[in-house]
Amino acid sequence: MAALANDTKTQILELGIQLIQQHGYQAFSYADIARALHIKNAAVHYHFPAKEDLYLAIVQYYIDVYQHMARQMNETQLSPKQQLDRFIQRYADLVDANKICIIGAASADYNNMPEAVKKKVTELVDYVLGLVEKTLAAGKRNGSFAFTETAKNQTMLLMTNLAAGVQLARITGKKDFENIRKSILKTIQA
Amino acid sequence: MAALANDTKTQILELGIQLIQQHGYQAFSYADIARALHIKNAAVHYHFPAKEDLYLAIVQYYIDVYQHMARQMNETQLSPKQQLDRFIQRYADLVDANKICIIGAASADYNNMPEAVKKKVTELVDYVLGLVEKTLAAGKRNGSFAFTETAKNQTMLLMTNLAAGVQLARITGKKDFENIRKSILKTIQA
DNA sequence: GCTGTTACTTACTAATAAGTAAGTTACGGA
DNA sequence: TCCGTAACTTACTTATTAGTAAGTAACAGC
Secondary structure, three states, rough: HHHHHHHHHHHHHHHHHHHHHHHHHHHHHHHHHHHHHOOHHHHHHHHOOOOHHHHHHHHHHHHHHHHHHHHHHHHHHHHHHHHHHHHHHHHHHHOOOOOOOOOHHHHHHHHHHHHHHHHHHHHHHHHHHHHHHHHHHHHHOOOOOOOOHHHHHHHHHHHHHHHHHHHHHHHHHHHHHHHHHHHHHHHHHO | HHOOOOOOHHHHHHHHHHHHHHHHOOOOOOOHHHHHHHOOOOHHHHHHHHHHHHHHHOOOOHHHHHHHHHHHHHHHHHHHHHHHHHHHHHHHHHHHHHOHHHHHHHHHHHHHHHHHHHHHHHHHHHHHHHHHHHHHHHHOOOOOOOOOOHHHHHHHHHHHHHHHHHHHHHHHHHHHHHHHEEEEEEEEHH
């Protein structure tokens, strides 16, 4: 929303996202960000006073992204199948960039988070799960998906396949994610 | 193997495992371990000179655990169904202890690892995947499991469900893991 | 009874972490 | 033209990090 107002602030945010997905929250410092953007440590603190503020902004950014995605999918009248393909493609892109999804990254770090961040993460997860659940349910109704589980359970199966799929691919190689992707699609193919 | 020789060393190792699964590798320090065990920082370095050595020992420890488990399962002639139940129960225990599995934890931290640790992690993952694959294949042969994917692909689906299942449960609550567990079992039930 | 080894402690170091206070520069109104 | 604010930099502090060098106490073997 207001994210594009300030250039440096946006750059910090985007770099923060990248660093979390590539190295984890604990593994990067404000000094890393400052170095990469050719600004000083204190400039990062100017935009995000504490590291917790940056984390919060990153999670909020993803909530915004998925809300935007949901709206766009509605407007463009994408079929449930197309919606799901697009969603899965996001994970394939993560694999190519040697990243893991923020939800997985957040989970690994969950026990170290301040309450405010935990709450935002829960908000994000609930939103994303809800989004996929609606897509799966719609696809079942129009006959393009078939599964015997509830849409909610099928969503959890699919999401865990994707999230841990990118994690596994980091260790064992990209082709494992491709196999998982194909298997997921078979699982719900009508 | 030789792990039980030295008491303090074993305690450091076990505490290290716990800290990695609860907080992640980057989020704990030798000072944390020293404090908890009422020894000095330098004592931890005596047993594991660098943090990398501790990480390596932890991953090796899990390789040993799973090798032991494999041998035991063979000796006690557990059915594939019983073997899988036992394996899945390990993940349920993680959820109860508010931990995630080392493979998931290692994946989040993979890009920060020295090559030697990466290699050991790959060794662990390959071993565990191989173990589950054998169990699924055996279950299919004796008619207790049914699935259309290859045993390898089915293993990856199951493992990603479990690994990300415990991660999800950390954020959204334990009952989500229980639902995933039931759904997994339905998926492969003959 | 001396020697070596194991398992530590004491006492550090250098690097890096997050965070802050005070100053600077540029710019956009009123 | 002065004023305030935004977006920084300079110059710090304090805490914590991994890691080390040197010393010590207990004990086992010869």
